[in-house]
Amino acid sequence: MKEKAAKLGKFNVVDVAAVILIVAAVVFVAWKVLLSDRDTEERPVTMTYRVLTEGVSSDLYESVQQNIPSQLMASGKLLDGEILAVEQGPYYVIGTDGEWSPDPQHVNLYFTVRHHTTAGEVLLNKVDEQEIRIGRKDYTLKTEYIEFHNAIILDIDWEFSDNASE
Numbered sequence: 311m312k313e314k315a316a317k318l319g320k321f322n323v324v325d326v327a328a329v330i331l332i333v334a335a336v337v338f339v340a341w342k343v344l345l346s347d348r349d350t351e352e353r354p355v356t357m358t359y360r361v362l363t364e365g366v367s368s369d370l371y372e373s374v375q376q377n378i379p380s381q382l383m384a385s386g387k388l389l390d391g392e393i394l395a396v397e398q399g400p401y402y403v404i405g406t407d408g409e410w411s412p413d414p415q416h417v418n419l420y421f422t423v424r425h426h427t428t429a430g431e432v433l434l435n436k437v438d439e440q441e442i443r444i445g446r447k448d449y450t451l452k453t454e455y456i457e458f459h460n461a462i463i464l465d466i467d468w469e470f471s472d473n474a475s476e
Contacts, residue, residue, distance in 0.1 A: 356426055357391075359464075364462070365417075384440070390427075393453060401418050419458075
């Protein structure tokens, strides 16, 4: 009996290697789960993007121009971004003759928007909870004075800061 108890209390080389691997795996998983978020350096990013609103009343162009620049807003809070500019373009409709012609009562508005955010390992194109993606057709462009629904994101330009403290 004493011989069996003595054998159970001894480790051989395989047992020691197995224990080392298990401890290393536990330490690695704990490091990834607990510390990886702290190690991710977030770099400042400025997103400049263009937004199209189609077929809005031509009277809105003048009203919008009077309120630009205008700080972005979402969920009742002001965000670190703004509408920088707006341009108007023709809104075409098909006539009774089957030809396309500009609608005098409606225009397309092209907004230039800038938003400051951060990028970690992955750049999330978000303004508050809205994702900014080229081609997105259900974007809501909102400031304290301006709001357009079902706008289309036309393009995005990212400017990354090399220094995270800027």
